Amino acid sequence: MISGVYIMNSKGEVLSSRLFRSDIKRSISDIFRVQVVSNPDVRSPIITLGSTSFFHVRHNNLYVMAVTKCNALAALVFEFIFKFIKVCTSYLGQLTEDSVKNNFVLIYELLDEIVDFGYPQNSEIDALKMYITTQGVKSDHAITQDSSKITSQATGATSWRRSDVRYRKNEAFVDVIENVNYLMSAQGTQLRADVDGQILMRAYLSGMPECKFGLNDKLVLERSDKTRIVDDSALGGAVELDDCQFHQCVRLSRFEQDRIISFIPPDGEFELMRYRSTKNVNLPFKITPIVNEIGRSTVEYTIRIKANFDSKLSANTVNLRIPTPLNTTQVKCNAPMGKAKYVPDENHIVWKIPRMQGQSEATLTADADLTSTTTRQTWSRSPINVDFQVLMFTSSGLLVRFLKVFEKSNYQSVKWVRYLTKSQGSYQVRF
């Protein structure tokens, strides 16, 4: 398993390190620095030298790196690194060089608690916060008093929640966030259109609430096995999900049996589930690019964008990045909506539309002037990329039907739901 964990800055200086096994020396980080940090062309997140493997993840200019000497579970090591970053972020606000140095003792303490002999143990933030605190000292006395509660929490079946949570107002917020992956070929055919969805929940609920959660899905996890589908198409507008994955707290066996998502939520924010949908994806934007190379000196762009959703909704921060040839000198842009300008450093025209109403459309025209080059290098056209956010819209058509909360004390709870469809670097049109 993991032999050691290092946090390094962008120069490769070790900010914090913990060795869990004696099969490596602390100075092994020097090798990593030579092989990865000072190597401009790193082509793998895992590097193996002899028997020693380095796994690294970059985060805010830091390297978080784990070393192993065995045939380690690579997926587990990466999941651990991401989880560790998440725990640190929750404790420190954000994980940066300064915050690591300012809280190095805390980081040691966390690492010791999360990992033992290279085996990740308990990474539930809620349980950790019971006995590793940043607020001065939760007095030793208190920790001694609560110790058995802490230990049972840290090893128990619901390690993600303590039972003594109290809120005056019981509320739960559900965020459905969909990331659209779209790729259109230069010929206008759709190569790929699918949705990666996330359901985030912020639960401010007292006690040990038992939650049941329902969507308008018809789960097609087993397309071959029709009998097990609970929601039938008679419901109308049911969404087909190709796959879903759940937070630790969801009872998977229950879900397997009767397709009910039931769980006791952790306190505060967590990702309840992830899903994927490939059927009937509603594309929020239609892009029609016309790009002509006129001779060797000019490229003409006509890019039309149409918002393909209900006119009552609107999209925020629609950003189009339109690539230009490397030898572009200047670009004259004419955008009827938002602002478009040429960014020479990135070789892109960036067209920003702060707000775009559903069903509206706009057309950008631009002329790029090129310098004549000696080498006849063709222009490798990277795709046009569109980033956006559309509130209260889901590309998959997914809706939350209900969220029921049951608790011993039978309190009333208020539930809120919000939808967001977005894209970050995954909505692409080739031309």
Add this chain to the structure above:
Amino acid sequence: MSTANTKDKDLFYKIDLSETKQQLNDFNKRDKNFNNLKLVLKRILANVTMGYDLSGIYKDVVQHLSVKDIQIKKLIYSYLATYAKHRPDLIHHPVSLLLNDCADRNPLLRSLALRTMSYIQLPYVAHSLMDPLRHCLSDADPYVRKTAAISLCKLYSYDPALVEKHSLIRFLRDLLADSNAAVVANAVAALCEIANKSSNIQLKLNITIANKLVNALDECSEWAQVYILESLLHFTPQSSHDATLLIERIATNLQHSNSAVVLSSTKIIIYLFNYIQNQDTISHYSRKLSPPLITLLSSPPEVQYVALRNILLIIQRRPLVLHADVKIFFVKYSDPIYVKLAKLEIIYRLTRVENYREILAELSEYATEVDVDFVRKAIKLMGRLAIKIEEASDECVRVLLSLLNDGIGYVVQEVIVVMRDILRKYPTRYIRDLPVLTAQIDHLNDVESRSAMIWMIGEYADMIPLSHELLDDYLFAFREEHVDVQLSLLTATVKLFIKTPHQGQELVPRVLAWGTEEMDNPDIRDRAFLYWRLLSSDPNAARDVVLATKPTISTDADRMDRSLLDSLLLHVGELSSVYHKQPTAFIRGAKVRYLPDSPCLDTHARRAAQTASARHEAPTPLPSVPSPDVAVGGDGSGGGEGAGESLSVSVNVNNSAHAPAPSPTSPTNPGSANDLHARPISVAGDLLPQHLTDGGIHAANSNRLTADFGRLSVGGVGVGGMSPSGSLGVNMNEEQHANHSPHSPSSPIYPDAHSHSLHSPHSNSTPPSNTPHGAYTQLNPNSAETNDPSNPYAALGDAFDDTPVLHSRGDHNDSLLDF
């Protein structure tokens, strides 16, 4: 301890040791909450972090262990973990304090002390730990028990004999039945590691225990789930029914959001497939595997990468998985390069007659991207597709040729190389496209593409107009060329000559003269001599040999050996599965895993496992079939293990006489383990020959050698009879009479060229030598040739002509199937 807005950053300066010592000893009773002491200790730790040596104040730090404050203890424990080893003489005092803490009322403190002590690797500590460890293993608090389980594992890796002597391992076995899932998981993780390290302890789970473990899955943390799932590899199903039931229960975990859980579940399901007879069950669950694997592709790129490398293995063994999902693997422009390359391989595997058009269109998009490696690989794959799917070849060639128009250097080079292979597969289909290819002759800067071009010119010498002039251009710089290119030139010139003698007659003598006289490289020399003698002795035989029909190439060698594949699938999610290498190839002392035998093991899988284990000199023999409830192996002598075994998990401590495996210090594959030591293995290199690192190239070359050697041996007798003595004699002669032309055994007879004047290779420059004939007749290769002129040489010619070995067959341990 540290308040949220501390500026601990300010502690990072080098401290003065004597001053710190002073501060530590000026311990003041009035120090409220020990704040000053804490500050000093923190400063010390900051210095430890920066790598300064602080062993000098060991005693002064450790004395504060008696302070009743958890934070202080934690700080000092951190210090101890680093420096205890430096001062073994002073360990007694801290150990006695730690032992006190091990018996503290507070379970958190108990486990903290236990954890710290077990990190200190000193004989005295290990011995003192035995008793408290035994107590903690049966502590009332689960948190302590789970810490104790891991501590035992630590101790075992430090001093296995001590642990076995105190027969502590049975405690771990008991913990498998613990009421707390977290404890069970740690116990099982410890057992797996111990069994993996030890030469005489084997872990076998029976169906009862396996079911218990699976029951615990629902209640434990994501990490614990992974440990439990991994341990199920130690369970060998005895009936198809057992395996099916287990799969049904594990399949639930495919829905977990932690990719490690998903991959471990996948691993176990695929493992259990081998024990299921009902094909419908297998195909049902194969289909169920696809969606979770696809979902992993929306994880961070590092995780995606691990998933993709595993998917590549899985789809080779279980083609039903992801059968119809090729589009998911289309590359995103923003993917990191390692994800892109990994996706490409999968795309290639998933291409079939039904979808090749779509994929070809996609690949041609990739060929215009920026990253050179990626572009080259995309082009390579088009070539492979043309060879793999006959229907696709026309379309592939069309796309490939269209890429030539852009005139980008590396694209052109790669296309030429790929076209050579396509021509080898379909020798007559694309002759009309040859002029387009030869038009690119000036763009080829790298060795491989030049070799490929020269091969094409030679192979189609009679169809390419002015082929002799093209070759002549290359020959101009013959002496400066890379060896590979020189070899290609040699062969191509001879081919040209045989096909169109009037065009080659001028070139051949020149090349052979260079090859035999001026080149140091033995291969070039040997081959030049060989051609020469062949041409001079029997022109018709020469034609038969040089122009013999070659077996067509196929993409079969892309397929991974079944036993290797089965074995790698037992490592899903592990580094092995990322590199597609056996763990023995890069981990010292690693064990090879095989599918354990059982009445319900699939017969093909059994055969593959047996051949594989035979190949590896059986480092761990196929475990014999245990009867369902009683575990096999232990002779019970290992420290009271046998007694009172109510649980039938057997942790068999065999004594050395029964040790089934060689000791872990002698790796099963010492050669490769040593070779790879300290050499970087990178998977990017794995995929791309031009990026191969030392270790990789080494392996690839040795493969190539074995491949050629295998073929050569067909004609072994003939070769052995002639070549060594022949060339040796000539070499000696050469040195003695450097200014003569020593080798004109008899004037070469040119096929179909009798009307022309007969040239010896050197007739233009030096007159034929007058050295006594007798010396030559003895060593004259003709004597060997006449023995059996046709047979051995056909084999030889083939081996030579195939010089660019397309893919390494031979040792399948190595997945360097060069694409």
